[in-house]
Amino acid sequence: MKKMLALALALMMLLGAAAVAHADEGVTITYMASQDWVQDAEMELAEKFTEQTGIKVDFQIIPSDQYTNLLNSKLNSGECPDLFGSQAGKTDIVTLLNVEKNAVDLSGEAWAATVDPLAAAETSVNGKLYGQPAQDVSAVWAIAYNKKVFEKLNLKVPTNYEEFKAVCEAIKADGMIPIYEAVADGWHHQLWFCELGVAIEHDEPGTADKLNSNAMKFADSATAKKLIEQIKEMVDLGYWGDNYMANEYADAARAIAEGECAMTVANQGFPTDLNAAYPEFPAEDIGFFVMPLCDNQVLNMNPVGPTRFIYSGSKNIDAAKQYLAFLAEPENIQYQIEKVGKFNTLPFTTAKDAYSDDISAFYAAYPEHGTVYQTAVNYVNPQWMEIGKFLVEVLQGDSTAEGMLKYIDLNRESQAKAAQDPAWN
């Protein structure tokens, strides 16, 4: 009898273990992200993850101009998918995402200790890590230019705004549009302003701190005003072409490869992506220089990028954690670096970078580094799309640089007061 009982118990244990092993089968985790935030390589890894665990990943990719509103609406209405993507930033993840309430604390995950400390600081609140970096944050947004065009026209990399204008004039005179600027997406053209916060900081040191302590407003910065005026001047001089309002970032590679435009603002993965889409165009033919508005020569660094968060109201938290753990496995990190052209590395200590000599030389050419203003200054990133809209108003002559800066200040004040920021209350 005892033997029978022992046998029955053993059988039940085996069945129980099998049930646990397959408990997650049939589970589907939903992952909502903005356009361009989920790479093909991640989708391939997700399929591999499904093969291993039985957990399916349903990607919900949202057009970038609608994403922030939709994400916030879903978070605020308690209807968020299991995983969501968002830009990190130590202030924004508190004020905009309220991660302490809306996201799951990931500090206890095995991979958490491998996140690059700078990136981890931007996804943590009160010492707890809430997000997993999804992209390379070492790359900077700079002007990618066609070296062949520069050689043909005997042009040199500009080091100040006047030289840059001369370069644009020469390219325009040759029948090309100097700069491909993607305004239609709503997120790209404001890079000219926010990334060049490094120029404001260079010309007016301490501005970011003063803005954060409410001791100064954007409207008080002569460099900020000059930046906007120079962006408008580029447009007025035809450097962005006639159809810049309808340009989409996804079309930038084509515009450069087909010789329609000579330059665009891109990060250092652009040459590889361009070459992948147009094999006849060598990646080495693309060079980079910093945006030289306001004579900027400071490298614009940003330790913040798209990040994965697990929604605290998810019913599949364990499955979502398994997915993040899978993505953070060293071989899967390396797989993404190898497969995604724009990733030269990922912000994990286990990652091995893949910088080319050209890109290393570009970084080395600008020894002075600064942090971009959407990260360095509070309440700028949450109004990213609004800044883009106002910049369009300026470009189309419906507003002025002063009006745009005043609007940014008003929005910052409104958000800071709502967040009960001591500097404003």
Added chain:
Amino acid sequence: MNKNRIYPTYFVFGALLLYTVLFVLPSLTGLGYSFTDWSVYSDEIHFIGLENFATVFSSDYNYTRMLANTIRFTLVTTVVKNAVGLALAVLLTKKVKLLNFHRAVMYLPCVLSALIVGMIFKSVLNPKIGLLNTFLRRIGLGFLASNWLTDSKIAFRSVMAVDIWKGMGYIMTILIAGIMSIPQTYYEAASIDGGNAWQCFRHITLPLLVPTLTVTTVLNVIYGLKVFDMVYSLTNGGPGFATEVMYTGVYKEFGLGRYAVGTTLSTVMTLVMLVAGYFMIKHMVKGDGQEI
């Protein structure tokens, strides 16, 4: 059946309860929240008086522009949809070949979702590769090719034009029903008296269509004041803020977590609709109110 039968008052309680719970209470709650600082940034809610209304009507922000755009959209689309719908209704109540086919073609756009129409026209109106500009260039009218949705000077007109295209068939259908209910004897009598087509339209069709036009006007005004999906799908309020309307503003405020400002915008729109409704009832309904 006895038409004069009086039912007990408590029969209305069920409907009244549903109306109160699903409409009156949320509306009053929304009204209350417009006087607070309710937002995603703080768990506490404080009474702040009329501060949100001051913000909404401040020239520093874009809310007054959204309100002006909404009113402009309502007025223009109401007038044009009624005018075009009336012209189509008059044409398509005549003896023309393939009458039902023409009616169906004109009505078809209104069965499409506004989001779908928006996405289609976003492509059609693309300045570089859009069908319209390509067509204009092909027929030698390239000088007419424009940045239909990306030039702040004309984007709002484009949005209104697309909305008119989508909605005119619906108005036409209602007006056809109105025209067909006019007794033919009136036209026969006018014809005997020597009345021409214009005189018949001016003195018979139009006066007898006033009740129907009242209905289409009310429907258009309500629709126009609530417009959201068409603008959202075509321009998302852009370029810049050129085509923002009140409900794209409400959506964005909620998306940004500024709930109180969002409810304030809704409250303002409720007030606008009440005022518009009051004037429409006052001026359009006469006598025993049978026109609505």
